[in-house]
Amino acid sequence: MGSLLTVSLDAMGGDHGLPVTVPAAIAALADHPNLALILVGDQDMIRQELENHKYPNSDRMQVQHASQVVEMDDKPAQAMRFKKDSSMRIAINLVKEGSADACVSAGNTGALMATARFVLKMLPGIDRPAICGILPTMPGFCHMLDMGANVDSTADNLFEFAVMGSVLASAVNNIESPSVGLLNIGEEEIKGNEIIKQAAQMLSESQLNYVGFVEGDGIYEGKANVIVCDGFNGNIALKASEGVAKMFSFKIKQAFTKNIFTKIAALIAKPVLNNFRKSLDPRRYNGASLLGLQGIAIKSHGGADVLAFKTAIKQAVIEIENRVPEKISEQLEALLVNPRDDS
Amino acid sequence: MGSLLTVSLDAMGGDHGLPVTVPAAIAALADHPNLALILVGDQDMIRQELENHKYPNSDRMQVQHASQVVEMDDKPAQAMRFKKDSSMRIAINLVKEGSADACVSAGNTGALMATARFVLKMLPGIDRPAICGILPTMPGFCHMLDMGANVDSTADNLFEFAVMGSVLASAVNNIESPSVGLLNIGEEEIKGNEIIKQAAQMLSESQLNYVGFVEGDGIYEGKANVIVCDGFNGNIALKASEGVAKMFSFKIKQAFTKNIFTKIAALIAKPVLNNFRKSLDPRRYNGASLLGLQGIAIKSHGGADVLAFKTAIKQAVIEIENRVPEKISEQLEALLVNPRDDS
Numbered sequence: 001m002g003s004l005l006t007v008s009l010d011a012m013g014g015d016h017g018l019p020v021t022v023p024a025a026i027a028a029l030a031d032h033p034n035l036a037l038i039l040v041g042d043q044d045m046i047r048q049e050l051e052n053h054k055y056p057n058s059d060r061m062q063v064q065h066a067s068q069v070v071e072m073d074d075k076p077a078q079a080m081r082f083k084k085d086s087s088m089r090i091a092i093n094l095v096k097e098g099s100a101d102a103c104v105s106a107g108n109t110g111a112l113m114a115t116a117r118f119v120l121k122m123l124p125g126i127d128r129p130a131i132c133g134i135l136p137t138m139p140g141f142c143h144m145l146d147m148g149a150n151v152d153s154t155a156d157n158l159f160e161f162a163v164m165g166s167v168l169a170s171a172v173n174n175i176e177s178p179s180v181g182l183l184n185i186g187e188e189e190i191k192g193n194e195i196i197k198q199a200a201q202m203l204s205e206s207q208l209n210y211v212g213f214v215e216g217d218g219i220y221e222g223k224a225n226v227i228v229c230d231g232f233n234g235n236i237a238l239k240a241s242e243g244v245a246k247m248f249s250f251k252i253k254q255a256f257t258k259n260i261f262t263k264i265a266a267l268i269a270k271p272v273l274n275n276f277r278k279s280l281d282p283r284r285y286n287g288a289s290l291l292g293l294q295g296i297a298i299k300s301h302g303g304a305d306v307l308a309f310k311t312a313i314k315q316a317v318i319e320i321e322n323r324v325p326e327k328i329s330e331q332l333e334a335l336l337v338n339p340r341d342d343s
Numbered sequence: 344m345g346s347l348l349t350v351s352l353d354a355m356g357g358d359h360g361l362p363v364t365v366p367a368a369i370a371a372l373a374d375h376p377n378l379a380l381i382l383v384g385d386q387d388m389i390r391q392e393l394e395n396h397k398y399p400n401s402d403r404m405q406v407q408h409a410s411q412v413v414e415m416d417d418k419p420a421q422a423m424r425f426k427k428d429s430s431m432r433i434a435i436n437l438v439k440e441g442s443a444d445a446c447v448s449a450g451n452t453g454a455l456m457a458t459a460r461f462v463l464k465m466l467p468g469i470d471r472p473a474i475c476g477i478l479p480t481m482p483g484f485c486h487m488l489d490m491g492a493n494v495d496s497t498a499d500n501l502f503e504f505a506v507m508g509s510v511l512a513s514a515v516n517n518i519e520s521p522s523v524g525l526l527n528i529g530e531e532e533i534k535g536n537e538i539i540k541q542a543a544q545m546l547s548e549s550q551l552n553y554v555g556f557v558e559g560d561g562i563y564e565g566k567a568n569v570i571v572c573d574g575f576n577g578n579i580a581l582k583a584s585e586g587v588a589k590m591f592s593f594k595i596k597q598a599f600t601k602n603i604f605t606k607i608a609a610l611i612a613k614p615v616l617n618n619f620r621k622s623l624d625p626r627r628y629n630g631a632s633l634l635g636l637q638g639i640a641i642k643s644h645g646g647a648d649v650l651a652f653k654t655a656i657k658q659a660v661i662e663i664e665n666r667v668p669e670k671i672s673e674q675l676e677a678l679l680v681n682p683r684d685d686s
Contacts (some may be wrong), residue, residue, distance in 0.1 A: 008548075028387035063392030071521075088435055121574055132603045136543065136590070137590065138589075138590050138594075140594050148528055150538055152536075155512075164388070168562070183579065185491055185494070185574070185578040185579065186582075191587070193494055193575060194494075198537070215578075215582045216578070216579045216580070216581065216582025216583035216585070216586055217582045217583065217585045217589065218582075218586065219583060219586055220583075220587055220589065220590040221586065221589075221590075229579075232528055232536060232576070233575070233576060233579050235558075235559070236526065236528065236572075236576050236579055236580050237559070237579050237583040238559065238581075239528075239529075239558045239559025239560045239561075240559035240560065240562060240563075240579075240580040240581075240583050240584050240587075241559070241583050241584065241586070241587045242560045243427050243479075243560030243561065243562055243563035243564065243584070244558070244560055244563055244584045244587040244591075245587055245591070246481075246563065246564075246586075247480065247481050247562065247563040247623075248565075248588070248591045248623070251481075251619055251622050251623060252570075252619050254619075254622075255615045255616070255618045255619035255622070256612075256615055258615075258618075260616045262614075264611075265611050265612045265614075265615045266615070268608050268611045269493070269599075269608045269612040269614065269615075270604045270613065271608070272598045272599055272601075272608045272612075273598070275598050275601075276594055276595050276597075276598035278424075279594055279598070280590075280591070280594060285601075323683040
């Protein structure tokens with residue numbers, strides 16, 4: 001493949017499957033001249049979909065057959081045991097074999113996490129993988145992890161998450177020393193969680209740019225480039241945020257469709273509201289990184305549309321170009337060698 | 344006082360103190376003809392503030408002197424030990440003595456919780472108090488607890504929160520059997536938290552109208568009248584939600600002030616946007632209930648303005664009228680006597 005970057009796609013995954021993954025793949029190839037893709041799934045259906053889009057044969061768009069599909073409600077253990085020829089599994093295998101530099105799937109999160117962990121293996125020194133997503137903030141955006149790979153995390157886990165998130169933010173955003181905050185409840189009078197306190201101690205003694213506790217609202221104020229939390233709280237914060245965002249959109253729509261006068265106002269305000277919506281469009285932040293693995297795996301939102309899935313592919317490209325797993329290893333080693341080097 | 348309902352106010356509490364609490368008190372008396380208030384704090388300053396507002400002497404507005412003030416950064420234990428003549432403490436004492444039917448404070452949450460618990464005592468059968476707040480949802484609003492009184496909660500605690508929240512929602516909103524959901528991360532493939540699973544088991548076997556797990560976004564979709572969670576998750580969810588709401592407002596403002604055209608659009612859209620803002624105005628939801636105590640105590644947001652503090656006073660009135668603590672006791676007794684009565 002020369003100097004092409006290769007990404008394998010679980011073409012069957014997600015709520016929509018091929019009608020989303022195939023056009024997103026076509027669009028991604030147009031965006032990234034140095035990209036090659038391997039579409040993994042039912043080869044006849046994939047070829048049919050490519051034909052539907054009148055996509056000509058290209059060396060940069062390969063098809064790899066897989067006879068099975070991991071369903072959204074398959075248990076991770078079942079998917080791993082009984083679906084060894086699934087599009088998800090084969091897409092991950094291609095990364096393991098070195099045929100692909102990264103894989104992207106919009107499929108079942110739990111199955112993807114378990115399979116990626118089993119096939120690619122953890123990086124030495126990392127105990128648990130984490131899901132790291134991107135969130136919009138007032139000044140820009142931030143990385144948050146873990147978003148749900150783990151329910152219970154130790155202080156060591158949180159520390160590792162901080163290292164991984166810091167590397168990702170640094171590599172992806174070109175920030176030399178990304179600020180790292182620990183998600184916590186801010187009110188001092190409330191007895192803090194012991195695990196978080198211990199993690200805070202470890203972080204403040206490390207060479208990471210640790211900025212202290214960040215409360216839920218601090219995420220969106222841009223208090224840190226990287227927000228570290230356990231998967232339970234990360235998921236609660238993320239979903240609650242999505243819920244509020246949806247409610248806001250709902251109430252705005254309600255306000256603007258109330259009567260003939262508000263509808264006229266809506267027409268006039270439309271371009272402004274569209275710009276506003278665009279700046280917070282979740283599709284522009286799609287593609288969570290499964291960090292801590294010996295390889296790059298990106299989880300797209302299950303309900304992703306073409307634009308969103310293309311964003312997830314872009315995230316894979318960025319992580320390949322920035323050698324994220326290697327950099328995590330290097331950083332971890334450096335931190336463990338010099339845990340208190342204050343020079 | 345005849346048939347008047349009496350509420351004691353920590354007049355010195357909150358970020359703003361008297362300039363907020365006194366006019367809010369005046370406005371609340373105008374709103375509720377059956378209400379009497381006791382303003383607790385520095386009597387000279389209170390009388391001065393009443394004079395500033397040209398408020399005539401009235402039997403319904405008493406002043407009770409307190410020589411100390413609990414500061415926002417006082418530790419709960421310190422406040423309890425060294426500030427026995429604080430406006431907060433006296434306001435709570437008045438409830439204990441029966442001179443007031445409820446108290447309201449915008450002061451230090453931890454100190455208020457600890458003092459209220461110490462002075463008023465827990466209801467028999469309730470292990471821990473909980474802070475229960477009101478959140479707007481797409482169809483209306485819901486009650487969420489605990490919002491931060493406890494960091495770690497057992498399954499028994501969560502069950503008690505469910506009982507208390509259910510009673511509050513029922514009494515306050517006149518819903519016969521409020522739906523109760525447990526906040527959880529929804530994805531089945533992730534190993535659920537054992538405490539939550541156990542609480543779910545207890546709730547599904549109880550006579551409460553338990554509707555199952557609710558994810559973060561389900562809060563705002565109105566999936567349940569009462570959302571039960573531990574204080575850590577509740578606080579994270581609440582603050583993250585507030586953060587998103589602020590970011591939305593910020594980005595809308597940004598979009599509408601970009602240039603002369605967007606500013607014109609803003610002028611036209613203003614009444615609509617104001618209506619929208621009003622429907623989500625946090626001041627309309629101010630006043631969290633400290634549940635589980637032998638008495639009614641309401642926590643106002645520290646940064647509350649006059650309208651917000653008046654809403655908190657109204658919440659106290661509603662809880663007095665609905666005998667919330669007594670009903671919690673009754674409900675708890677009924678549930679413990681007939682834990683599995685499916686008739």
